[in-house]
Amino acid sequence: MAFRSRRLEALLGGRVDQLTYKQVAELVNVEEAAEAEDLDYKRELTASDPKGKEELAKDVCSFANHIGGVLIIGLAEARGVPSKVMELDLVDTDARLRHLAQVIGSCTAPPVRYEAYPVRNPEDPKQGFLILAVPRSSYGPHAVTTPPVKASEKALRYPRRTGSRTDWLTETDVATAYHRRFTEAADRGQRLLDVEKAALAGLPASNMPKLLVTMTPEVPGDMPINHESFERHRRDIIQRLLFERVRIGSRRLIATSDERTMNYQHCELHRDGSGAWISGIPVQMAMSEGTEFNYADINVVVDELQNMLELLAAHARDRAGVSGTMLVKAALCEAPHRHPLGPGRPHLNPMLTFRIDQTDHYGTRRLPLSTQSCPYADAEVAALVDDLADGGTELVKATALLADELVQAFGIPEAAFPARAAAASAGRHDLS
Incomplete structure (x- = not known):
């Protein structure tokens, strides 16, 4: 306690x-x-x-x-x-x-x-x-x-x-x-889906890959929103994260980055400690057997996933006063409309399939990992909010569980990241 x-x-x-x-x-x-x-x-x-x-x-x-x-x-x-x-x-x-x-x-x-x-x-x-x-x-x-x-x-x-x-x-x-x-004992799974759907509805039209992390507490917290708290949270979010604007929505704060960038960020932080963060994944185009596709570096995906988990958990604990267990869902989709709860397909071209691969040490050559493309993959885990927000070994473990399930949808056995795991085991909290 x-x-x-x-x-x-x-x-x-x-x-x-x-x-x-x-x-x-x-x-x-x-x-x-x-x-x-x-x-x-x-x-x-x-x-x-x-x-x-x-x-x-x-x-x-x-x-x-x-x-x-x-x-x-x-x-x-x-x-x-x-x-x-x-x-x-x-x-x-x-x-x-x-x-x-x-x-x-x-x-x-x-x-x-x-x-x-x-x-x-x-x-x-x-x-x-x-x-x-x-x-x-x-x-x-x-x-x-x-x-x-x-x-x-x-x-x-x-x-x-x-x-x-x-x-x-x-x-x-x-x-x-x-x-x-x-x-508060109501179905938290439904709450998770509601938070996820609301965030997807707020996205601008896009046909680029997205990483989505959603979490909701087993026991809801309460983040009052008033003039004083909003200014404090706004400054903190802009200073610590990748966002340029923070506004107030219905029982939530909504943070966004510049819509013109490839890695557009959209985050909704709810009063009860729930949160959803949608991140545009940096991708490169490649050609295989005459077919063009987008691919993301597996290390970039894992790093982004871990950062999103830690900062959403910090919101739940430090702004909404949540303690106990969080239900967490991570999803990868080649475009928002590929998500089961996503918007309709926009009138944008081209629309390329999506893979997870790796870039070599010099960032110049693609190292194939995926055996197949995948339009949508998801994974769920339950974890203590303190374990996620503290940024240590337990956060790495939760990230690994989610990342493994996500990349397996692309035919990759696991998303290993030994350097980060070693850093966490040594007690380092700055894993970036």
């Missing part, structure tokens, strides 16, 4: 469950570490009186009802920025953690799941910080059940994190959250 967040891990310098005292203490006066929708600070833990219990329950519920988050206890803040180390007494940690579990279990409904990590001062192990990590919950909405300390017009007591503050869900928000809870 460990909470994972690429943004927070980059900010904090490591996984939440592995942070050191120094890493936490060095957040003081770091403006980038200001409180946000997934990060909060408390100078002390006061969960013994009604006000303290209500505040703690509100904090963990607000994270669970949104994308998850981390509460660091033992740091004071000024205008949201950590300002001073205020160490906690960690002498009787077990008793403190039992008290926390009792308060959170009795003051939230359904009880919020969380992990607690004491971070001790190496110079004085009796002092330190306490970190509470709360993943996004599939059992939401979670309510604060303690009696309100102050009279409030808010009859509903379902908090949710919004930016650096906590808001209360409206009746409509609560009804929507309950609806999601009871329908």
Whole structure:
């Protein structure tokens, strides 16, 4: 159940469950570490009186009802920025953690799941910080059940994190959250097909080969779309990926590149963590037995497939707060209309068959691999979102499973890429 967040891990310098005292203490006066929708600070833990219990329950519920988050206890803040180390007494940690579990279990409904990590001062192990990590919950909405300390017009007591503050869900928000809870066990396979079909419908007319990767979570996440989050996501997508434009669609973000390029990119990132990415594959024309055809280099296809898997999974985990398993489908087609869910054939010529081959080390000569052309091939796999988003060995394994099935449709036994696999086994995350 460990909470994972690429943004927070980059900010904090490591996984939440592995942070050191120094890493936490060095957040003081770091403006980038200001409180946000997934990060909060408390100078002390006061969960013994009604006000303290209500505040703690509100904090963990607000994270669970949104994308998850981390509460660091033992740091004071000024205008949201950590300002001073205020160490906690960690002498009787077990008793403190039992008290926390009792308060959170009795003051939230359904009880919020969380992990607690004491971070001790190496110079004085009796002092330190306490970190509470709360993943996004599939059992939401979670309510604060303690009696309100102050009279409030808010009859509903379902908090949710919004930016650096906590808001209360409206009746409509609560009804929507309950609806999601009871329908999230619906057929994810159908959701996968719906996401795939929607992305194909957004493509411009083309008769060139495409690689399509679609994934959807077993348990949906939630990526709120508003002015603040859209600008943040837009900058991140353009900076990290191959896209030039990002716009808002129906419950999704749509990113595209220049339509005039051969390797046109079209990506749809949905609020629930689902995503579809269609990539134009760089191809070359060749002639065999008097017939012209397009061919793509097998290494280019595998590299593109792995990058698409990693970045779609990162969207699901880091923007929509998804945890658990993703259902993933990869497809290769010689043109969009060759896909079973694709558009009609455009009035474009010429239309060439498609093969997977290899280019020699100098990029000048084709090394035949395919024994046959193939208009459409697909493959599916289920994988943990963290394994895909972390960019390590498990990502390579998932890529290999999908790539092998895809190239077998062209008569190729497997899509081996030993250099990338060796890099992943060595613990390298930059596999490009």
